[in-house]
Amino acid sequence: xxxxxxxxxxxxxxxxxxxxxxxxxxxxxxxxxxxxxxxxxxxxxxxxxxxxxxxxxxxxxxxxxxxxxxxxxxxxxxxxxxxxxxxxxxxxxxxxxxxxxxxxxxxxxxxxxxxxxxxxxxxxxxxxxxxxxxxxxxxxxxxxxxxxxxxxxxxxxxxxxxxxxxxxxxxxxxxxxxxxxxxxxxxxxxxxxxxxxxxxxxxxxxxxxxxxxxxxxxxxxxxxxxxxxxxxxxxxxxxxxxxxxxxxxxxxxxxxxxxxxxxxxxxxxxxxxxxxxxxxxxxxxxxxxxxxxxxxxxxxxxxxxxxxxxxxxxxxxxxxxxxxxxxxxxxxxxxxxxxxxxxxxxxxxxxxxxxxxxxxxxxxxxxxxxxxxxxxxxxxxxxxxxxxxx
Numbered sequence: 230x231x232x233x234x235x236x237x238x239x240x241x242x243x244x245x246x247x248x249x250x251x252x253x254x255x256x257x258x259x260x261x262x263x264x265x266x267x268x269x270x271x272x273x274x275x276x277x278x279x280x281x282x283x284x285x286x287x288x289x290x291x292x293x294x295x296x297x298x299x300x301x302x303x304x305x306x307x308x309x310x311x312x313x314x315x316x317x318x319x320x321x322x323x324x325x326x327x328x329x330x331x332x333x334x335x336x337x338x339x340x341x342x343x344x345x346x347x348x349x350x351x352x353x354x355x356x357x358x359x360x361x362x363x364x365x366x367x368x369x370x371x372x373x374x375x376x377x378x379x380x381x382x383x384x385x386x387x388x389x390x391x392x393x394x395x396x397x398x399x400x401x402x403x404x405x406x407x408x409x410x411x412x413x414x415x416x417x418x419x420x421x422x423x424x425x426x427x428x429x430x431x432x433x434x435x436x437x438x439x440x441x442x443x444x445x446x447x448x449x450x451x452x453x454x455x456x457x458x459x460x461x462x463x464x465x466x467x468x469x470x471x472x473x474x475x476x477x478x479x480x481x482x483x484x485x486x487x488x489x490x491x492x493x494x495x496x497x498x499x500x501x502x503x504x505x506x507x508x509x510x511x512x513x514x515x516x517x518x519x520x521x522x523x524x525x526x527x528x529x530x531x532x533x534x535x536x537x538x539x540x541x542x543x544x545x546x547x548x549x550x551x552x553x554x555x556x557x558x559x560x561x562x563x564x565x566x567x568x569x570x571x572x573x574x575x576x577x578x579x580x581x582x583x584x585x586x587x588x589x590x591x592x593x594x595x596x597x598x599x600x601x602x603x604x605x606x607x608x609x610x611x612x613x614x615x616x617x618x619x
Contacts, residue, residue, distance in 0.1 A: 244353075245289075246282075246285065246286070246289075246345055246348075247349060247353040247356060247357065248356075249278075249281070249282050249285060250282065250341075250357050250605070251356050251357045251360035252278060252360070253275070253279055253282055254357055254360045254361045254364065254601075254602070254605075255360045255361075255363070255364040256274055256275050256278050257275040257278075257279075257364075257598040257601060258361060258364035258365045258367075258368055258399060258598065259274065259364050259367065259368065260272075260274040260275045260598065261368050261392075261395065261396055261399065261598065262367075262368055262371050263371060263372060263375055263376075266392060271597060271598070272597070275598060279337070279338065279341070282341055283337075283341060286341065286344050286345060292344045292345075293343070293344060293345075293347070293612065294343075294344075295343055295611070295612065297611070298339075298340060298343055301336065301339075301554060301557070304550055304553070304554055305332075305333075305336065305554070308543075308547055308550050308551060308554075311543075311544075311546065311547040311550075312324065312329075312543060315525040315526065315543070315544065315547070318525060319525050319528070321525070321526070321527060321528030321529075322528045322529050323526075323528050323529060323542070323543065324529075325529050326528075326529040326530075326542055326543075327529075327531065327590075327591060327595065327596065328535075328538060328539060328542060328543075328551065328590075328591065328594070330595075331591050331594040331595025331596060331597075332551060332554065332555065332594050332595075334594075334595065334601075335555075335593075335594040335595065335600065335601070335604045336554075336604075338601050338604040338605050338608070339558075339604040339605070339607060339608040340608065341605065341608065342604070342605045342606070342607065342608020342609040342611070343608040343609075343611060343612045344608075344612075345612070346608055346609035346610065346611065346612030346613055347612045347613050349609050349612075349613065351569075351570070351571065354571045354606075354609065355410060357605075358406045358410060358571070358574070359406075359410070361402070361403065361406060361602055362403045362406050362407060362425075365399050365400060365402070365403035365429075366403060366425055366428075366429070368396065368399070369396075369400055369403075369428070369429055369432050370428075372396060372432070372436075373428075373432055373435075377432075377435055393436040393437065393438045394438050394440065394441070394585075394589060394599075395596065395597065395598075395599045396436065397433055397436050397438035397441040397442075398438075398441055398581070398582065398585060398592070398599050398600065399598075399599065400429050400432060400433055400436075400441075401433065401441050401444070401445055401578075401581055402578055402581075402602050402603075403425075403429060404426055404429050404430065404433075404445070405448070405574055405577050405578055405581070406574055407422045407425060407426050408426065408462065408466075409459070409462065409570050409571075409573050409574050409577075410422070410574075411570075433445070434487075434491050437491055439491075439492060439588075440584070440585050440587075440588035440589060441581070441585060442491070442492070443584065444580070444581040444582075444584035444585050445581060447580070447581075447584055448577050448580050448581050448584075449466055449470055450470075451577070451580060452466055452577065453466050453467045453470065455567075456567075457566070457567035457568055457573075458567055458573055459568075459570075459573070508533050508534075508588065511532070511533050511534075512533070512534055512537065515532075515534075515537050515541060518530075518541055519540065519541050522544065523544060523545050524544050524545065524546070525543075525544045526540065526541060526542045526543040526544035526547070526548065527541060527542065528542060529542060530542055531590050532590050533588065533589065533590050534586075534587060534588065534589075534590065535552075535555070535586035535587070535589065535590055535591065535592060535594075536548075536552050536587075538590045538591075539551045539552050539555075540552075555586075555593055555594050556583065556593070558575075558579050558593070558604065558607035559579040559580065559582070559583045559593065561607070561611070562575045562576045562579045562607060562610075563576060563579075565610060571606065571610060572610060574606070575603070575606045575607060575610060578602065578603050578606070579593070579603055579607075582600055582603055
């Protein structure tokens, strides 16, 4: 357990940086608006702000480099040395892999959090998290209006929104944040957040991102059955899940719609490969692809399962190091004190991203802004601990 993890900090001391972080989160999510995605402007909109944050830190702040961060940098350097040796031996293309690009971006966000995270109060974290929620909700409303409001046949096997997997993870994160954050001074916001949660859950179903839906369901069960979580949240979720399950079981039309059109996505229920959008066939190709290349991998290739993708591209040794780095927030967050709201949010987000990584090739490190909230919050909360720094 991390001791003294959430000590009180001076709320005025770091307000400028906190607002910049909140703005960076806002712009990162806004960059996922359909207009910016179709125009290819996502990185042009969000990356400059993160770079400005780094410059601000170097100019204005005293940077703390934690021993664990130093070890991560050492691991990253080891990865690049091993990849360089593999590229010399095999002539395979490794360095243009999207896994490496996403890993570097995630570590960049994590470092930003650790550099000054110990100066963040819970109030600061609330502002940053609500900036994330507001921008994610704006994107969700835009997608609903553009793709679903005019009418959408939920029985169709075609997905209404092509980038459903990325936006679904962002919506999932916003839902988790709203589940745990409570408003004491402005209680009307508690009613508003329930409306937003309901809307975003419905949109999640319409998007039919089944990996996210499965992960969300497992996270709900984990909160209900897990230890340390706020009892009111646990009991409320238990009641909601129970009522929702009973409604589905008692209403045949709703049950058929949820199972047949959302979870099965209108596919043949007798074919596991069809139900998983061909992932069974993809994963079954792994042994043949990796045969004879266990040590060096085969080079850059997108593969629909993050752990297998790392091993396939970079070999068993280098791939395992990358997997260890990528899953570090998931492993470490389980040791955080979940009586704190933001620690609870982090552990649930980590679990959701971890489950998503089984079905996607870049989670929990990408693509793009899909997973940045986990790395940012992990860096901030980690820095609020007591580990020595160098």
